[in-house]
Amino acid sequence: MTLDDTLLALADPTRRAILQRLSRGEARVTELAEPFDISLNSVSKHIRILERADLVRRRRAGREHLLTFNTAPFDELAEWMTAQRTLWMNRLDALDAMLRAEDRAAVPAPKRRKKRGSR
Amino acid sequence: MTLDDTLLALADPTRRAILQRLSRGEARVTELAEPFDISLNSVSKHIRILERADLVRRRRAGREHLLTFNTAPFDELAEWMTAQRTLWMNRLDALDAMLRAEDRAAVPAPKRRKKRGSR
Numbered sequence: 001m002t003l004d005d006t007l008l009a010l011a012d013p014t015r016r017a018i019l020q021r022l023s024r025g026e027a028r029v030t031e032l033a034e035p036f037d038i039s040l041n042s043v044s045k046h047i048r049i050l051e052r053a054d055l056v057r058r059r060r061a062g063r064e065h066l067l068t069f070n071t072a073p074f075d076e077l078a079e080w081m082t083a084q085r086t087l088w089m090n091r092l093d094a095l096d097a098m099l100r101a102e103d104r105a106a107v108p109a110p111k112r113r114k115k116r117g118s119r
Numbered sequence: 120m121t122l123d124d125t126l127l128a129l130a131d132p133t134r135r136a137i138l139q140r141l142s143r144g145e146a147r148v149t150e151l152a153e154p155f156d157i158s159l160n161s162v163s164k165h166i167r168i169l170e171r172a173d174l175v176r177r178r179r180a181g182r183e184h185l186l187t188f189n190t191a192p193f194d195e196l197a198e199w200m201t202a203q204r205t206l207w208m209n210r211l212d213a214l215d216a217m218l219r220a221e222d223r224a225a226v227p228a229p230k231r232r233k234k235r236g237s238r
Binding site for chain 2: 003004007008010011012013016019020022023024025069071074077078080081083084085087088089091
């Protein structure tokens with residue numbers, strides 16, 4: 001189970017719709033297949049991809065297979081995204097601070113504005 | 120630009136490494152290619168996939184092409200993940216509350232514990 005598995009599993013509207021259904025509670029394969037205009041076999045394939053990414057778990061209740069949503073892989077993905085976004089935001093803040101500092105350096109004293117000329 | 124584009128663009132370790140580099144500041148294509156053991160052409164292809172997903176933007180500075188990270192597509196993805204996770208957590212809470220209520224119903228008064236027998 002890697003970030004690649006998670007991302008590839010999520011990169012399909014049918015699989016996202018299956019997860020969306022499972023986020024409202026566990027379900028049988030046939031229940032999951034119902035709203036889709038595709039074969040039960042196709043739905044099973046999608047479910048297997050979700051299981052491989054550990055986004056879906058299967059449990060047996062007697063003769064039934066019940067599928068459950070597992071949100072854990074979301075954590076790793078969310079963590080990665082937050083780290084990148086934070087780095088970028090910090091970078092923008094640093095750039096902003098640098099530009100402001102340059103601006104202040106260009107104006108030796110607050111009341112000298114009129115002498116600055118070409119700006 | 121869709122959630123599919125975002126997810127497929129992110130589902131590759133080289134492309135995630137490119138974004139990771141860009142999250143520390145904008146860069147030229149050659150700079151981005153440097154740490155990778157693949158051709159400049161391959162790196163350019165990865166960048167085009169990231170541009171198509173609007174995760175990377177290109178700006179010209181004279182004769183140079185500078186690439187910038189755009190975090191906006193992360194928002195839509197994070198929003199979708201949060202919505203699914205919240206639904207699922209609420210579902211678990213509801214289940215928990217239901218089980219507790221059943222438990223209380225099985226025990227008419229708090230002091231009768233000893234009479235409950237087979238548990």
